[in-house]
Amino acid sequence: MTDNMNLTRAQFDEVMVPNYAPAAVIPVRGEGSRVWDQQGTEYVDFAGGIAVNCLGHCHPALVAALKEQGEKLWHLSNTMTNEPALALATKLVESTFAERIYFANSGAEANEAALKLARRYAIDNFGEHKVEVIAFDKAFHGRTFFTVSVGGQAAYSDGFGPKPAGITHLPFNDIAALEAAVSDNTCAIMLEPLQGEGGIINGDPEFLRAVRRLADKHNALVIFDEVQSGMGRTGELFAYMGTEIVPDILTSAKALGGGFPIAAMLTTTKIASHLKVGTHGSTYGGNPLACAIGNAVMDVVNTSEVLDGVKRREQLFRDGLAGINEKYHVFSEVRGKGLLLGAVLNEQYAGRSRDFLNAAVAEGLLVLMAGANVVRFTPSLVIPEADISEGLARFERAVAKVTA
Numbered sequence: 013m014t015d016n017m018n019l020t021r022a023q024f025d026e027v028m029v030p031n032y033a034p035a036a037v038i039p040v041r042g043e044g045s046r047v048w049d050q051q052g053t054e055y056v057d058f059a060g061g062i063a064v065n066c067l068g069h070c071h072p073a074l075v076a077a078l079k080e081q082g083e084k085l086w087h088l089s090n091t092m093t094n095e096p097a098l099a100l101a102t103k104l105v106e107s108t109f110a111e112r113i114y115f116a117n118s119g120a121e122a123n124e125a126a127l128k129l130a131r132r133y134a135i136d137n138f139g140e141h142k143v144e145v146i147a148f149d150k151a152f153h154g155r156t157f158f159t160v161s162v163g164g165q166a167a168y169s170d171g172f173g174p175k176p177a178g179i180t181h182l183p184f185n186d187i188a189a190l191e192a193a194v195s196d197n198t199c200a201i202m203l204e205p206l207q208g209e210g211g212i213i214n215g216d217p218e219f220l221r222a223v224r225r226l227a228d229k230h231n232a233l234v235i236f237d238e239v240q241s242g243m244g245r246t247g248e249l250f251a252y253m254g255t256e257i258v259p260d261i262l263t264s265a266k267a268l269g270g271g272f273p274i275a276a277m278l279t280t281t282k283i284a285s286h287l288k289v290g291t292h293g294s295t296y297g298g299n300p301l302a303c304a305i306g307n308a309v310m311d312v313v314n315t316s317e318v319l320d321g322v323k324r325r326e327q328l329f330r331d332g333l334a335g336i337n338e339k340y341h342v343f344s345e346v347r348g349k350g351l352l353l354g355a356v357l358n359e360q361y362a363g364r365s366r367d368f369l370n371a372a373v374a375e376g377l378l379v380l381m382a383g384a385n386v387v388r389f390t391p392s393l394v395i396p397e398a399d400i401s402e403g404l405a406r407f408e409r410a411v412a413k414v415t416a
């Protein structure tokens with residue numbers, strides 16, 4: 013089949029919609045934190061499928077869950093519930109602030125559900141005027157029209173006609189701007205506690221406290237988009253656990269399935285009660301196959317072994333990057349938390365994150381960008397320490413080439 017079709021990167025431009033610009037190589041196999049391309053070239057994976065492959069590639073526990081459930085039951089639709097969904101929802105409830113779970117298939121869908129729920133809750137309780145969503149510059153919440161409009165990059169939402177109304181964008185971490193903008197018309201304040209796509213920007217503790225305080229004062233809900241920061245990424249099960257505040261609604265996706273599409277919206281019983289029968293839904297959301305894999309991910313990730321391991325690995329990355337920077341002077345700082353790290357390029361290399369990414373691929377290393385000024389690292393949460401050293405050695409060679 014695919015083996016004798018001579019599939020090449022060039023064919024991408026002939027058969028695919030041109031909304032992506034994929035790398036020149038085509039990976040065909042992965043194991044742990046290593047990936048091999050069509051030519052058999054091996055790469056160390058510091059990208060983790062954009063913070064998705066939290067247990068690396070083909071983790072035995074996930075492969076086993078996929079095979080076992082794959083031979084049992086894949087899909088029913090939400091006219092019936094199923095055991096894997098009930099088990100996963102129970103685990104999420106037992107491990108977080110949440111009391112109720114809604115399953116979806118992608119981060120955008122979970123966020124769409126969160127926003128619709130916040131609107132419905134506000135309208136039911138306080139009236140039709142209370143629909144304003146406050147969100148932040150550079151935020152990323154997905155690509156459905158509502159979520160991309162709430163996201164803080166106009167370039168992603170422009171050019172598609174009239175946008176959903178009632179959305180206000182503010183500078184992130186700006187308490188004064190937030191104080192000035194929140195009102196009794198605000199239904200929700202939505203944010204990533206640690207901005208990912210926007211450039212790996214931590215929410216300041218004081219800012220997060222202000223978000224909670226102002227939301228409470230005006231009967232607005234706090235929505236944490238933890239699609240990227242959640243599921244162990246920061247060394248806590250969810251990033252909010254490392255802050256002083258608890259959100260009203262939280263969304264998870266990416267690492268929740270470790271590479272299999274699944275997402276969840278977590279909330280309280282009181283808020284959830286406003287999504288009554290028929291108000292929202294999804295054909296695939298919460299299907300047994302995805303939830304079986306989500307259960308396996310939770311069982312491995314939500315352990316002190318993995319979560320403490322993230323903190324240890326963060327230090328290895330920080331030490332390694334600091335060593336490289338001492339020699340080559342390319343970064344102004346390393347931001348982020350756990351294994352969601354961004355090396356910020358200094359003035360001399362501003363705007364050149366793609367050059368570092370390309371140089372890394374040439375050295376056998378997969379990394380990510382977070383905008384033009386940040387090289388992002390979101391490896392597997394269980395990446396072997398030997399792979400971290402090897403990847404950092406390759407990264408140093410890439411940095412040497414870019415700076416030569």
Ligand SMILES: *Cc1c(COP(=O)(O)O)cnc(C)c1O
Nearest residue numbers: 118119120152153154208239240
């Ligand atoms: C990736 C991401 C999304 C979108 O998730 P999809 O699964 O691509 O829809 C939303 N929010 C954040 C913070 C993300 O990083």
